[in-house]
Amino acid sequence: MEQRLRNLLEQAGHRVTEPRMQLIRAVAAQDFRPFTGEALYEGLRDTGLGRATVFRTLRLLQNLGALSRLHLDDGCQRYVLTLPGASENGHHDRLICRQCGRVAYLEQCPMEDSLNRIAEQSGYRVESHHLDILGLCGDCLAAGNDQ
Amino acid sequence: MEQRLRNLLEQAGHRVTEPRMQLIRAVAAQDFRPFTGEALYEGLRDTGLGRATVFRTLRLLQNLGALSRLHLDDGCQRYVLTLPGASENGHHDRLICRQCGRVAYLEQCPMEDSLNRIAEQSGYRVESHHLDILGLCGDCLAAGNDQ
DNA sequence: TTAGATGCAAACCATTTGCATTGGA
């Protein structure tokens, strides 16, 4: 995962700097658990990374398709790692556990069949979509956190 | 629409005050076009409404189910009117025109069939979901704004 | 060598809060 992010930077013509690698390591360690820029900055504070660098680099990684934002009721300031290659079809269909926060990606888009019908009925030219499914993941159910 | 919002307030035991009615009129005038709290405040500034009242009341209307937030790339600070009764099933499936911004609601949830299958395959207990479809509406297509 | 990246601090912007005052039920 670190390698993937590093490659993304290089291939887009951005420099691979020490601060960026430090951030990349921290991001990779989150492993599909959402995080805020501020939280990441806190965790990297002692390495000397500046707040601006953290936010700038997160935005960069988002633009490169490696991170996406989560849209929960408390706002949309959380980032999550995307699945490699998932950005090719332009969207991410996600399952989000409201208990532990972990994000899983649907391998297959459940909307594909519906989109043509929706376009027809609505008169829209459908370009993309954004689907988040909320619930409790198997682990949290098993742990009895199921209320 | 104004009446609907007014009723929501009353039925929930909130007072129907002059400032709130002024805000409700402004919100109703937006007619499924998204708006930010700040923009609404600007438009109401000369009526003497305070910023805090605007934001407090918008949040109240959101909690009552009359407004929901839009989740676009530039953040999620935009509100839109919901369809009356749409909050009963707990979610809103939307079509959003990226040109004119107008929001349309899908009458029928295109996910219903898929959700059971997704729950089964993922081991999640699916509780709700959030679907936004982005594209160009018929009007904008007809107007030639189609690039 | 040199544009791109960094760190710091200050700026920014939307939103929230504290508090004394007002007004709807």
Add this chain to the structure above:
DNA sequence: TCCAATGCAAATGGTTTGCATCTAA
């Protein structure tokens, strides 16, 4: 009457910007 709602101003929180300095390519 009396508590919910208001307006103001100040605080907040997350994010961005300006700028001098540094460093990867």
